[in-house]
Amino acid sequence: MNQNELKSLVGKKSVEWIKDGMTVGLGTGSTVYYMVEELGRRVKDENLKITGVTTSIRTANQAKSLGIPLKSVDTVDHIDVTIDGADEISSDFQGIKGGGAALLYEKIVATNSDKVMWIVDESKMVDKLGRFPLPVEVIPYGSQKIFERFEKKGLNPAFRKDDKGGLLLTDSDNYIIDLHLGQIDNPHELAEYLIHQVGVVEHGLFLDMVDTVIVGRQNGLEVLEAK
């Protein structure tokens, strides 16, 4: 099976956790794409009654096109489960997210969810985090100064570019600085540093947040319980 087939497999499988009446956080990315397609199918074919809370304009557009009813995170009283992708998951269930630039809404929705589930193909499972560049969302004003501070600290920053070579803008009109770290020895310490830099809106370290991980492997699906 190729990577897309594995993504499709875990995406479809994760929808089995969604029951009638649930409010469901809908993540962002190419794996989540398959989950949302399957959810849309169940809403249409099985008359499944759910409310979706999306984490990006991209996912909102897809969900709307499939007829999935949506609400904002601010107008629901709780979210039963959020299903999202991840860029890396370490053996102790810490994660890097934000490869799709949606980390801010993803973290807001995840931290307001009763249960968080990540769906990944096996290439995302690592011993230690850091090979995948760590996204940091910053407001444009003063972002060059933050960049320089990261550089001085040896964090190997790079502004993320869009398809046209300009600076990529997130759904909240912020920039992303990716930190090319190679390996992150102490994710909690790094997260603490990053969140205290003025101008940083959020970072892609999702720590102590996930409950269940579904991994698509060549030899089948694996469901891992983190908590």
Ligand SMILES: O=C(CO)[C@H](O)[C@H](O)COP(=O)(O)O
């Ligand atoms: O964090 C994310 C978006 O901000 C995605 O969940 C992450 O990048 C994984 O995406 P994909 O399923 O396309 O590999």
